[in-house]
Amino acid sequence: MSFYRNTIWFVKGLQEYTKSGYEAAAKHFAPTDLDVNLSGRSFVITGANSGIGKATAQEIANRGGTVHLVCRNKGRAEAAKDEIVERSSNQNVHVHIVDMSSARQVWEFASNFMLNNTVHVLVNNAGCMVNQREVTEEGLEKNFATNTLGTYILTTALIPALKKAEDPRVITVSSGGMLTQKLDTDNLQFEKGTFDGTMAYAQNKRQQVILTEQWASQHKEIHFSSMHPGWADTPAVQLSMPSFHAKMQSKLRTEAMGADTTVWLAVSAAAAKQPSGLFFQDRKAVATHLPLASTKSTPQEKERLLTVLDELALKFKP
Numbered sequence: 260m261s262f263y264r265n266t267i268w269f270v271k272g273l274q275e276y277t278k279s280g281y282e283a284a285a286k287h288f289a290p291t292d293l294d295v296n297l298s299g300r301s302f303v304i305t306g307a308n309s310g311i312g313k314a315t316a317q318e319i320a321n322r323g324g325t326v327h328l329v330c331r332n333k334g335r336a337e338a339a340k341d342e343i344v345e346r347s348s349n350q351n352v353h354v355h356i357v358d359m360s361s362a363r364q365v366w367e368f369a370s371n372f373m374l375n376n377t378v379h380v381l382v383n384n385a386g387c388m389v390n391q392r393e394v395t396e397e398g399l400e401k402n403f404a405t406n407t408l409g410t411y412i413l414t415t416a417l418i419p420a421l422k423k424a425e426d427p428r429v430i431t432v433s434s435g436g437m438l439t440q441k442l443d444t445d446n447l448q449f450e451k452g453t454f455d456g457t458m459a460y461a462q463n464k465r466q467q468v469i470l471t472e473q474w475a476s477q478h479k480e481i482h483f484s485s486m487h488p489g490w491a492d493t494p495a496v497q498l499s500m501p502s503f504h505a506k507m508q509s510k511l512r513t514e515a516m517g518a519d520t521t522v523w524l525a526v527s528a529a530a531a532k533q534p535s536g537l538f539f540q541d542r543k544a545v546a547t548h549l550p551l552a553s554t555k556s557t558p559q560e561k562e563r564l565l566t567v568l569d570e571l572a573l574k575f576k577p
């Protein structure tokens with residue numbers, strides 16, 4: 260089954276996830292959807308010092324939004340901020356240092372942030388694919404801690420603040436790689452079996468898509484979406500998937516192309532008219548399962564993901 264899923268996913272990717280896939284899709288984009296003035300709106304973007312997150316932050320700053328860059332490294336974050344401010348002439352760009360793999364740091368950031376700031380849009384973009392099993396200081400597997408638990412805690416903690424805002428939105432940058440995985444709540448931290456970083460990453464990305472669906476059904480006041488950026492040439496792809504990067508480099512999207520759907524979901528009126536909880540690719544809601552791939556979960560399994568994450572998240576709440 261995994262050979263079937265991986266093969267049809269890769270063939271689909273060659274057609275849709277590449278630069279030419281983006282160019283074909285972009286012919287159908289509404290030309291004025293991104294013509295918006297974002298002054299007075301506040302955007303929190305994780306992993307915003309690089310790649311898709313930075314490109315998203317730049318587009319939002321260009322349109323006058325207040326941007327909060329949530330990054331783990333001060334030097335990289337300040338450098339990104341300076342570049343975004345210079346290119347946009349927008350001074351409302353702020354740096355917050357948070358390691359998204361640290362549950363405690365994420366809780367602390369969210370509670371402090373809400374004391375002094377408003378948030379209209381949260382973009383859960385920070386992500387990693389760690390290829391050797393690594394455990395954080397809090398004893399959590401690193402991919403899970405960053406991609407799933409960090410995203411879960413930040414979103415959960417900011418939901419009360421989002422509910423106070425006008426037109427609140429949460430966008431989670433998942434991956435088409437999640438199509439190869441069925442949710443597995445019995446092995447969230449990959450303690451069983453042989454560790455495979457690509458598989459762990461794809462499982463986390465499946466979890467993000469399910470979290471988005473669950474949040475959408477629980478919190479009707481907020482518009483939730485998950486999305487796939489396509490295959491974009493970013494440091495993450497270069498470092499975590501060197502052979503894929505070497506083979507595919509000429510076909511990869513630019514960072515801006517990878518960020519396009521996130522920006523569209525975060526700022527356009529058209530995106531807010533779509534139902535909440537869907538998975539997007541190139542500004543369109545798309546299927547969350549490959550045909551005949553046996554990746555669907557029951558409502559009980561999906562509910563269990565939230566229960567398990569909730570219990571774990573509370574252990575680290577200060």
Ligand SMILES: NC(=O)c1ccc[n+]([C@@H]2O[C@H](COP(=O)([O-])OP(=O)(O)OC[C@H]3O[C@@H](n4cnc5c(N)ncnc54)[C@H](OP(=O)(O)O)[C@@H]3O)[C@@H](O)[C@H]2O)c1
Pocket residue numbers: 305306307308309310311312329330331332335357358359360361384385386387405432433434435487488489490491492493494495496517
């Ligand atoms: N590029 C693609 O083809 C592709 C495809 C599908 C999905 N995605 C998703 O797109 C998102 C952005 O990735 P990218 O491709 O743009 O790669 P990238 O340029 O390497 O960006 C990843 C960002 O996440 C940050 N990050 C990682 N771990 C973190 C942590 N523990 N705490 C805080 N920040 C952390 C990185 O910070 P540092 O700079 O400090 O490392 C960086 O800013 C990810 O969620 C990724 O899974 C990308």
